[in-house]
Amino acid sequence: MDISLLINNLTSRGFLPYYFETVDQAKTFLSSLIPQNSTIGFGGSVTVKDMRIPELFRDRGDQVFYRGFPISEQEKESIFEKIHTAEWFISSTNALTINGDLINIDGRANRVAEMLFGPKNVVIVTGVNKITSSIEEGISRVRNVAAPKNCVKLNKDTPCAKSGKCSYCGLPNTICRTTVIQHHPTFGQNVYIIIVNKNLGF
């Protein structure tokens, strides 16, 4: 994996990439990047959850909007508006190509919506396991690695939850409702890409 090439390609695309060897180094950087007393919304992400990034900022005293915290179902629905109007948005990506494309497949699409037309400052945190050689390989990764595992996590009765592979099910309960390939940051957004030299999330 040529990380220098990836960093150069992301920079050429207008993204703001950073590379770290460890989770702790990445978290220390994030803590210095985001000013204290910020409002920060989160997308659903196993990477972000496992790195305990929401807790990092909550314990620092920031206003954190995160559906993973123990909040009521009513609060979980109303939190989307707060996430949308926050100063920062933090999530992961389903895949990242060596050329600098972010690939995501969503069900509700709140995550991709915020990545494209949400808070001014977006932070995407990813392990090296999500780097792919092409857009096609990235989509395949999402459909045959990330989505099946997400279906298991969400208790979805989809074919991939049993087989681990996508059969383009087209079922009413599919979580694959939109595919977004992002080539550049959208106008008006600063998009930081934090790459950690670990296998993180799925």
Ligand code: SF4
């Ligand atoms: S389209 Fe259906 S089978 Fe394929 S990954 Fe999505 S939910 Fe699973």
